[in-house]
Amino acid sequence: xxxxxxxxxxxxxxxxxxxxxxxxxxxxxxxxxxxxxxxxxxxxxxxxxxxxxxxxxxxxxxxxxxxxxxxxxxxxxxxxxxxxxxxxxxxxxxxxxxxxxxxxxxxxxxxxxxxxxxxxxxxxxxxxxxxxxxxxxxxxxxxxxxxxxxxxxxxxxxxxxxxxxxxxxxxxxxxxxxxxxxxxxxxxxxxxxxxxxxxxxxxxxxxxxxxxxxxxxxxxxxxxxxxxxxxxxxxxxxxxxx
Amino acid sequence: xxxxxxxxxxxxxxxxxxxxxxxxxxxxxxxxxxxxxxxxxxxxxxxxxxxxxxxxxxxxxxxxxxxxxxxxxxxxxxxxxxxxxxxxxxxxxxxxxxxxxxxxxxxxxxxxxxxxxxxxxxxxxxxxxxxxxxxxxxxxxxxxxxxxxxxxxxxxxxxxxxxxxxxxxxxxxxxxxxxxxxxxxxxxxxxxxxxxxxxxxxxxxxxxxxxxxxxxxx
Numbered sequence: 001x002x003x004x005x006x007x008x009x010x011x012x013x014x015x016x017x018x019x020x021x022x023x024x025x026x027x028x029x030x031x032x033x034x035x036x037x038x039x040x041x042x043x044x045x046x047x048x049x050x051x052x053x054x055x056x057x058x059x060x061x062x063x064x065x066x067x068x069x070x071x072x073x074x075x076x077x078x079x080x081x082x083x084x085x086x087x088x089x090x091x092x093x094x095x096x097x098x099x100x101x102x103x104x105x106x107x108x109x110x111x112x113x114x115x116x117x118x119x120x121x122x123x124x125x126x127x128x129x130x131x132x133x134x135x136x137x138x139x140x141x142x143x144x145x146x147x148x149x150x151x152x153x154x155x156x157x158x159x160x161x162x163x164x165x166x167x168x169x170x171x172x173x174x175x176x177x178x179x180x181x182x183x184x185x186x187x188x189x190x191x192x193x194x195x196x197x198x199x200x201x202x203x204x205x206x207x208x209x210x211x212x213x214x215x216x217x218x219x220x221x222x223x224x225x226x227x228x229x230x231x232x233x234x235x236x237x238x239x240x241x242x
Numbered sequence: 243x244x245x246x247x248x249x250x251x252x253x254x255x256x257x258x259x260x261x262x263x264x265x266x267x268x269x270x271x272x273x274x275x276x277x278x279x280x281x282x283x284x285x286x287x288x289x290x291x292x293x294x295x296x297x298x299x300x301x302x303x304x305x306x307x308x309x310x311x312x313x314x315x316x317x318x319x320x321x322x323x324x325x326x327x328x329x330x331x332x333x334x335x336x337x338x339x340x341x342x343x344x345x346x347x348x349x350x351x352x353x354x355x356x357x358x359x360x361x362x363x364x365x366x367x368x369x370x371x372x373x374x375x376x377x378x379x380x381x382x383x384x385x386x387x388x389x390x391x392x393x394x395x396x397x398x399x400x401x402x403x404x405x406x407x408x409x410x411x412x413x414x415x416x417x418x419x420x421x422x423x424x425x426x427x428x429x430x431x432x433x434x435x436x437x438x439x440x441x442x443x444x445x446x447x448x449x450x451x452x453x454x455x456x457x458x459x460x
Contacts, residue, residue: 045364048367048368050364050367050368072367073367073370073371073372074370075370076367076368076369076370077369077370078370079368080368081364081365081368083361083364083365085359085361087359087361087362087364087365088365089362089365089379089380089384090384091383091384091387100369100371100379101366101369101370101371104371104375104379105369105370105371105375146365149369150368150369153369153370159368
């Protein structure tokens with residue numbers, strides 16, 4: 001589904017990604033973790049072309065994202081993305097947030113878009129907040145709506161960029177619950193997160209990154225029980241033993 | 243004070259009101275035109291397309307380096323030469339104001355667009371919206387809202403600047419007041435009255451800005 005081949009990226013002279021290669025199969029859930037500044041958010045943003053790469057090749061469902069004249073808008077409409085800071089449109093109601101791209105990109109009628117939006121809002125437990133504005137909602141609620149907004153486009157895969165990092169601790173669970181459910185329904189997911197409980201529970205594979213390179217890329221249980229690299233061992237001991 | 247005759251205001255009110263209408267109408271149209279053109283200039287400048295941003299930057303810097311009165315003159319004399327027939331003082335003044343104010347509005351809108359977080363653009367992109375859709379539905383509404391107080395302030399300045407149209411013999415409120423002042427020989431009364439009218443309108447505008455600001459910060 002998602003194939004990343006030998007990706008390298010520089011910000012002027014500074015190399016942020018070094019020869020990254022991995023893939024995500026249909027229905028697979030892959031967690032990307034690593035210390036901050038390791039390039040994991042950058043990597044995931046390359047998958048839907050939000051960040052350009054200088055070397056390498058990325059394809060999603062057979063379409064090349066890194067091609068010179070790739071139709072990025074069409075590609076992106078098929079891949080959902082959830083951001084650390086939710087990025088709901090603050091000047092629009094919850095319903096408008098969910099309907100905008102459905103109508104403008106997919107060309108759905110107003111009633112179709114509203115029906116789809118209401119269904120998804122019910123699914124993430126936000127049916128009572130249709131008319132509210134983002135500023136009236138908690139972080140956890142906003143993130144659940146952001147997930148619904150992505151799902152409204154009927155994506156073939158979902159990217160999550162640290163979806164719980166900006167949340168107060170008591171709100172993390174409500175967002176992770178939605179994500180777990182999504183994973184169990186067979187959604188293809190690539191998730192940058194520090195939530196190792198989530199990774200253990202639903203991830204098929206864990207990718208560990210450091211200094212812009214993929215250090216480990218292994219099945220979840222192997223990664224947690226038996227990390228190979230010193231850096232991964234060090235990272236796990238830091239985030240698990242407290 | 244005994245020598246003052248404020249009745250002159252009352253008797254010339256219809257004439258003054260015509261002048262005020264012209265001032266307000268010119269202000270209104272120039273604000274609309276200036277914001278539309280200014281927004282396009284700001285988009286061009288931020289487009290990342292070098293020739294476009296260079297043209298926009300040159301335009302803005304050029305216009306901002308000349309006095310408004312010169313621009314009003316230019317268009318009064320140049321536009322008829324360019325199109326081969328006179329277009330009238332009002333339209334030449336309107337064109338001058340729109341083109342002049344656009345340079346200032348473009349700087350305001352540029353700041354407004356830059357005040358919208360990159361994440362908002364990413365959110366729009368990630369759902370497949372194209373560049374124009376993102377600008378239209380996501381970025382510009384927020385940019386505009388963030389900048390409303392400054393846009394209104396610029397409108398107040400513009401309203402005061404419309405008094406310069408006397409140079410192309412347009413009868414705005416200031417010119418009308420002058421005419422009455424001179425023909426009736428009531429200079430002090432009329433100029434006091436004109437000052438009060440300008441003050442009331444501009445001060446109301448400032449109060450509006452203040453209330454908008456305090457409402458936005460909550």
